[in-house]
Amino acid sequence: MTSTEKLTAELRGRAAALGFDSFGIAAADARPDLPDKLRQALDAGWHGDMDWMAETAQRRGSPRAMWPDARSVILLGVNYGPETDPLALLGEKSHGAISVYARNRDYHEIIKGKLKELAGLLARRSSAEVKVFVDTAPLMEKPLAEAAGLGWQGKHTVLVSREFGSWLFLGAILTSAELPVDKPHKVSCGSCTKCLDICPTAAFPAPYQLDSRRCLAYLTVEHKGPIPKEFRGPMGNRIYGCDDCLAVCPWNKFASASRELKLRGRPELERLTLAELVQLDDVGFRELFAGSPVKRIGLGRFLRNVLIAIGNSQNHALVPLVEQRLRDESALVRGAAVWALRRLAPERAAQLRLAFSAVESDEAVQAEWTEELA
Incomplete structure (x- = not known):
């Protein structure tokens, strides 16, 4: 085993000890298709009024466009699968339905410290430079996680894992170190369209495409103005986010593993x-x-x-x-x-x-x- 392979094995073990459920490595230039895909989505206006996506498009298209010295990306996932069916609350019209991820402590706070600890280990062992990200920079974590073998982007555009279904928080470490990469994950949705069929606002123009302007997760969280009239009825009692397309994914049946980081919803928010x-x-x-x-x-x-x-x-x-x-x-x-x-x-x-x-x-x-x- 080479020194780089030993370092990678140590990082993988330390990640597990810190509570991460998934670990994978991709080359920083593993997804040369991303700039074109991003431009197509922006040209179609699917980002809504999230102007920052257009403003950072050049850097967002590639980790190396954001940081030229980047050579490898370590992707890590934390399972936050709920213990009960989040769709059940949609039938209780006098209660507010809050998306599963928002019933926990802010995942940025939970994960970032763990990422920094792991990145520090990498820096000490290799003398390489490192940068840590948790959904806070123009980095396209989901397609990179697909390249790193954590799962695949489902037809609902969310990362799907064989072990944890649609319930993974993602974090990333960019590094100037050349690390051995993992095999990309094959798309494994088959003919299933449950995530597309359940969407209350028809937010998917086609499989693997999302028009945020029609998405209740976007409208209830990112959108700053009045909710467009055509989407008010379909909102039902969703007051923050929407879990429909995630919750209906058949791969979720495997998402019941124990979680070291204790990402369980606060009962008072349920x-x-x-x-x-x-x-x-x-x-x-x-x-x-x-x-x-x-x-x-x-x-x-x-x-x-x-x-x-x-x-x-x-x-x-x-x-x-x-x-x-x-x-x-x-x-x-x-x-x-x-x-x-x-x-x-x-x-x-x-x-x-x-x-x-x-x-x-x-x-x-x-x-x-x-x-x-x-």
Whole structure:
């Protein structure tokens, strides 16, 4: 065994000891197809208003475009598979459904320290330079993880693993060291289209393609404006993210291995009622979601999502709570409240329309009072 092979074996063992479930290595230039694929997606506008994707397109297309000295990429995965079916909560219309990954502590915080420790070991043993990334740089982790043998990008564009299904957090270490690479994983979806068929907004133009502008995970998290009307009904009670295409993947049946990093959802985030959520103020929001990715979208966008879910709930007992948000300082929240009120109690909305329209300064909110409901 060569010294490089011994180093790789040591890194693999240390990664397992640190709690990583998957480990693989790809050459930094293993995916020369990425720049063209990225450009096609950007030209089609599938990135929505995530302008940073277009702004970093040149660097995003290749690890070596971002860091010319990069020679190898170590990809690591952590299984965060849920212990129960996340789709079950979609039937409980008075509760808010939060994506599985956001019920944990922020995975950036959990994984990054472990990555730094592993990268430090590599640097000490090889004197090579290293850089650590956890979804925080223009690095396309999923196709690189495919090249490194961790799994394959499924028809829903998410990485799928034979061992852990669609539930893997990914982290990466770029290094100037030349390390022995792993074999790429073959795509193993076969004829299955469950992930495409279940999407409530038809966000997949074709297998292996995702139009973020139609994706509820994007709309509830990244999108800063009002939820487009055509997607409000399909949102149901999803108030942060969407797990449908992940949860239905047949490979998930293998995703029950123990997790050393303890990525289990916080119980208090799994069954939150819309009634309690719509009453949150900024302090309460920050306290409830401390350490969670949910906190990053801010109270305004979160209440927007909650109010859309209330409008879909058919729970008329929530009408008084919706009316309180008609006076919210945020136009984004007020607009969502108008829509929810008109859905739940159209007669009550008609009674209030003139009074509120007379003092409403935001054109988008004004339109919510009068435009057709989707």
